[in-house]
Amino acid sequence: MQEQQGSARGDRREALKARHRGAIVGAASALMHETDGAHFSVDRLAERADVSRRTVFNHFGSLDEVVLEVLSRELESIVDGIDAALASEDAGAAAEAGLFDRLVAAVRGGDLVEVVTRLKRILGGDDPEPGPRQAMLFERAFTDLNTRLAATLRRHRPDADPFAADLACGAFVGGCLVAIEHWEAATGGADTEESRRVWDGLLVRMASTVRSGFAPGATAPGAS
Structure with a gap:
């Protein structure tokens, strides 16, 4: 009985x-998202979350x-999209495509454009040029994305060389x-039909x- 009570208390604490x-x-x-960017204070965050300042720093x-946790959750849709694309692709095509090409193909069409513009907006607020802190957080979020993508790619291609998967x-x-x-x-960061065409062109050039x-001297498709 005591063991069950202790387990129940532990479950409540975790919840x-x-x-x-x-x-x-x-x-x-x-x-x-309310255009304040990442400039709020701990006190304001604690008040909004209805927790104490100490609770914020406990977590x-x-x-x-x-x-960074907010940014990582925003990028989760990219990982989910790539996961779904890799899960649904034809087995024969998957065997022919390189690891890098498979990742690029999964983000064609502008989904990453939508996420990036949202991240830039919520990071920088009304400032069109986020400062060093915002730039650092943006890059750290993409580093975390790299880790999660590598795990996703290895799950879909368990036969792949782990070094090659991580490198891709x-x-x-x-x-x-x-x-x-x-x-x-090239686009001013606007998410439009034309800017998505520019994005796809850059991805094609990147893969090529x-x-x-x-x-040296190689001209990628879409290069001007």
């Missing part, structure tokens, strides 16, 4: 911890860790960050450049 963590992340997301080491994911995420910079410079091994 309470999960509820508090969810409330903190939800409050941070709401504050960031997160800093405000940046809270913001690292090249993909790093390439996406470069493509995002060029896409923003990686496939050619950055050979």
Whole structure:
């Protein structure tokens, strides 16, 4: 009986911890979406989440860790989309396609554009040029994306060399960050039908450049 009571208390504690963590992340997301960016204080976050300041720091080491959790959850849709694309692809085509090409094909069409513009907006608020802190958090979120993509890719291709899978994911995420910079410079960061065409063109060039091994003089499709 005592053992059962102890187990029940432990379950309640875990449920309470999960509820508090969810409330903190939800409050941070709401504050960031309300055009305040990532500039809110711990006190304001605690008040919005209806928890104490101490509770916030019981779950997160800093405000940046809270913001990073929000960004990671926003990027979850990209991982889910790639997961679904890899699960539904034809087995014969999967055997022919390279790991990198499979990742690129999964984010064609603009879904990543939508996520990136949302992330930039909630990170920077009304500021069109996020500062060093916001840029660091953005890149850290993509580093976390890299880890989750590698796990997803290895699950779908258990026969793949782990080094090759990790390298493909690292090249993909790093390439996406470069493509995002060029896409923003070319389109102003607006999510439109034309800007999505620009995005797809950059992804095609990225895949072609990686496939050619950055050979001197190679012209990727879509290059001007």
